[in-house]
Structures are given as C-alpha cells and as structure tokens.
Amino acid sequence: MEYVLLAVIGLCSGIIGALVGLGGGAILVPATLFIGLTLGMIPELTPQKVVGISVVMMIATGLASTLSYMKSKTIDYRSGFIFFIGSVPGTILGAYVNKGIDLPSFNLYFGILLIILAIILLIRDHIKPVQWFVKHGKEQTFIDPKDGKTYVYGYPIWFALLLTFGIGFASGLFGIGGGSMIVPAMIILFLFPPHVAVATSMFMVFLSSIVNSVSHIYFGHVPWLYTIAVIPAAYIGAKIGAALNQKINSNTLVLILRIILLILGIRSIYEGLF
Template sequence: MEFIILAIIALAAGVIGALVGLGGGIILVPATLFIGVNLGMISGITPQTVVGLSVIMMIFTGLGSTLSNMKTKTVDFRSGFIFFAGSIPGTLLGAFVNKGLDLPSFNLYFGILLILLSILLLVRNYLKPVSWFVKRGKTRDFTDESGTSYTYGYPVWFALLLTFGVGFASGLFGIGGGSIIVPAMILLFLFPPHVAVGTSMFMVFLSAIVNSITHISLGNVPWIYTIPVVPAAYIGAKLGTKLNQKMKSETLVFALRIILLLLGIRSIVDGIWG
C-alpha cells in the first residue's frame, strides 16, 4: 500500500513539476509528510528522509523533462549551467542545515516558504517585467513556434547571487527551486515562458545530482521508497512536458497557487500546534 501511495504522489509531482518548471519536490515533500506522519500511512518518514527521497526523485524528473524539452529547443544550456554554478554552494549549505531541523521547525519554515511562493505565483501576472537586468547583461534572442520573438538576458553576478538563495531553499526543503527561479527568469530576465520552464528543469536535474550526493552522505535517502517514486516521477515528467508544449499552463498555475497556500497554512499550523 505504501508503494502505491508513493507512486501516485510521485506521478502527480512529476506531471505538475514538469508542466510549470517546479521540479516536483514542492508537491512530493508536503504530501508525503502529511500522509506519512500525520496519517501514519508511510513508515519511517521524517523531514530528513522525505527531503532525501525528493532530491533523488528530482534527478529523474529533471532528466525526463530536459530530454523532452531538448526536442523543441526550449533549453538554454548556457544559462542553465550559470544558474547551476550559483546554486551549488547554497544547495550544500541548505542540506547541512536540514540535518538539524526537527519536524515542527521544518513544518513552520516550509509553510512560510509555501505561502511566499503562492503569493509570488499569484502576483507574477500583475507585475510589469523589469528590463533593467536585461540591459545590463548579455542578451539572447528566441522565436517561438507561433512566431513571437523575445529578447532576454541578465548580468551574471546577479544570476549567481539569486541562484545561491534558490539552491539553499532546494537543499533545505528538498524542492527543485523552479518555483522561485521560473517567475524570476520571466519577470527579471524576460525569458520566454517555455524557455524558462525548460531551462529550470535542466537546472533542477543538475542541482538534484549535487543535492542527492549530500543527502546520501548524510544517510537521508530511504532507498526502498525510491522503487515506486523514481519510475512514476520520470513518467510524470515526460507527460508534464508534453502537456506544457501543447497547452497553456495558466489554469494549472492558478490551481497551484491555491494548493500551495493551503499546504502552507496547514504546514504552519502543524509546526506551531502539531
């Protein structure tokens, strides 16, 4: 029964993560903690083991999505490597900080992050894109399948600083970081949405490899649970990428805002009174 539950969670995390460039950890972590700890349906789940499981899963969601996005040329590999370089030290720091968190503290901080992300997703369509960063960095041009042309770019120093913070959140909470970096890429660097998602998933793949090495060394990975999670997440990522290429993701993003807000509130309540 545990394997079936985890496979369903991982499939949903893979689909949603790849569709909007989140990586999937932001779905897997709270869902597994709630079902495993609050409902007692998955044994051996702690904040550390669920983060370890999440980062292993994100290797395969990132890989599956990147391979699919490569076919439509919506992965900016140069930017992906730059963002990855900035995230490495933050990821390592976050993983070691995670080691000292108990469940109430994890729930509290994770809940605050979820609410902040839901607000960011809520207001991103009402914010005017900022061209200041584009003008101060090396620019690139992209034309999508509909013929719409985009010019985007960023100063490398700011990208490295931003992705350090993204990496820290990824290592601490086992999330892919795409929920932070995708809105930033679109609003600050003027990335085309599909390129932002594709590049984010490539960064998720690279970061998850480093993140997983750290969590494996700390003994945080429940290997038995990777059996249902990895294949389900990989399949979900492939499906999510196909949906991303065929449909507008605004409906799902709207639903995701509400889900993140509710999960965040519940996580904070569990952290304070759980």
C-alpha cells in the same frame, strides 16, 4: 499500500513539476509528510528522509523533462549552466543545515516558503517585467516557433549567481527543485520567454538535483526502498508534463497550484506552531 501511494504522489509531482517548471518537490514533500507522518501511514519517515526522497526523485523528473525539452529546442543551456553553478554551494549548505531541523520547525519554515511560492505564482502575471537586468546583462534572442514572436532577454551574471545561491539553499534545505522560484525570476526579472524559462529551469533542476542528492545521500537522508517506488512514476509523470507543456495553456493548472500551495502552507505552519 504505502508504496502505491508514494508512486501516485511521484506521478502527480512529475506531471505538475514538468508542466510548470517546479521540479515536483513542492508537491511531493508536503504530500508525503501528510500521508507518512500526519496520517501515520509511514511513521519511520522524518523530514530529512522525505527531503531525501524528493531530491533523488527530481533527478528523474529533471532528466525526463530535459530530454523532452531538448527535442523542442527550448532549453537555454548557457543560462542553465550559470544558474547551476550558482546553486551548487547553496544546495550543499542547505542539505547540511537540514540535518538539525526537527519536525515542528521544518513544518513552520516549509509552510512559510509554500505561502511565499503561492504569492509569487499569484502575482507573477501582474508584475511589470523589469528591464534593468536585461540592459545590464548580455542580451539574447529567442524566436518562438509557434507564433514567430521574437523575445529579447538577459541578465548580469553576478546577480544570477547570487540569486541561484539562495534558491539552491532552499532546495537543499526543503527538497524542492528550485524551479518554483527561478521560473518567475527568469520571466519577470530577466524577461525569459515562458516556455524557455520552464525548459531551462528543468535542465537546471536536473543538474542541481544530482549535487543535492549526493549531499543528502552522504548525510544518510535517503530511504531507498521508498525512493525506488517514487522514481519510475515521477519519470513517467515528467514526460507527460513536458509533453502537455507544449500543447496546453498552463494558466488553469497554475491557478490550482496556487490554491494548493496556500492550503498546504497554512496547514504546515499550523502543525509547526501547534
């Protein structure tokens, strides 16, 4: 029964993660912690093992999404590689720090992060884009094939490396893909077109998840039997999510996601404190 539940969680994580560029970990980690530890259905799981499942899953979701976005030609490969380079040392450091976190502390810190992510998603459409980073970085252009609109975006490389180091640390520590943080930054700070931001984010998630997974495998955090149940479902979900991204407006889903992250964050903080 637990394998079926994990597969369903993996499918939903893949769909939502690819659709809005999250990577899926922000859905899988709290959901798996809830059924595994709170409900006691998989008592042998620990926060470290749940993070291990999540980071390996994100290789599948990142790969599936990247293959889909390659066809639509919305990936900025140069930016994806730069963001990946910045995230690698942070990812390794986060995986190392994860070893020493107990369940209450993990719940508390993860809950705070979820609420921060929910707030970012809540305000990202109401924040005026920042022009400074584009002016002080290398400008790039993208012509949206749907409406012919031209976007000009860019960023200073040094700032992108610092930003993605912090995002990589959170990814390694909590098993989230990093897309939930980098996508708003790309749109608000660097003026990326939304579809390019999501596609490039999933490309970076794919690359960084490989490093993240190797780190957690080295530290013995990956329960392979449970992970194998998640991977194919997450891969299928990511293909579905990437296809939907090209066809629908994701505002409704993002609104639902904000509410879910707030609820999960509050519950996680409560469990961490009490």
